[in-house]
Amino acid sequence: MSKAVSALDGVTFEGFAKVEETGLRGMITVRGDLASKEVAEAVKAATGAEMPGLRKVTSGGKGAVAWMSPDELLVVVDYDAANAAVATMTDALKGTHALVANVSDARAVFHLSGDSSRDVLAKLAPVDFAKDAFGSGDIRRSRIAQVPAAVWGNADGSFEVICFRSVAQYVFDVLKVSAQPGGEVGFH
Template identity: 45%
Template sequence: MSDREFQGYVHVRQDSGQCMFTLRANLASTKIKAAVKSATGVAFPNRGLCEVSEGCTLAWMSPDELLIMVPTAQAQKLLTGLEAALEGLHVLLEDVSDARAKFILSGAHVREVLGKLAPMDCHPAQFPVGSFNRTRFAQVAGAVFMEQEDLISIICFRSVQDYVFTLFCDAVAPGSEVLL
């Protein structure tokens, strides 16, 4: 599927230029942390956070799951490095790129739009820049990464990408702003 976009009072764009890998392992293990840091060059994220360096993102999903996102052009090199670094350790490393979709929301009111669709506290004190949270968008599971104050990434299963895209387009349509 090619990237698609919609301009409302917030811009919605699908980003298909990313590969995603899931790493299931004991994330408290210093050996696992060192191997991932060595292979990616990215600091290991704390609970509920993402760490980013040179296009590679590490997102804390749960005590035993890390989501690794990287531009498609860097994916094979990163995967090869991760496999080598993690060799001999008890882990599951899988390419989940075909199973996930990513959307970028940008604009001054991204928190408002997120608050319309996700049952989570979107206030900057509770969800600061760098935060990553698994949540729901209306009827489907997903995750959100607060990359910048005016830029968020939305991740969902590819099987519901059309629903999620339409959902966010409706939420940002001109005239749907929250009036105070």
């Protein structure tokens, strides 16, 4: 059996913000009625997290849950725990109209940190990254330059960027260019 590897093997760049590929992450798409008790219980069983509100991320002892659309969540757990989380949620949702799919190997995740990380993102995505508009626990599904991506804010002021694995090199490259010294736009 082959060994799982991340898209860019932990590549990093440090300019006026630090860009790091985070390595393997367990990611599960859950589609269904987000207002249902069954979905909330399934998500809580797999992650320990409550259901997130509109454009929010919640965390529990075993993972995080991100609101992606009116009928879609992204459940994030340790890579090695993804299949067990899928099984837990699938069992909990038996008889319910829902989809649970492990998409871990189809995604890449980047971590942006530093006082100017908002500047990096503001140059690449049509999202208001001002501190009063986008904070900890917020998520937006948008694009980074020319490709689809999701961005969420962490409690420490850093950000996670999730994209398709097939465009990971492109996303890293545009984040790296955007983080080069001299390009701050004034969000810090």
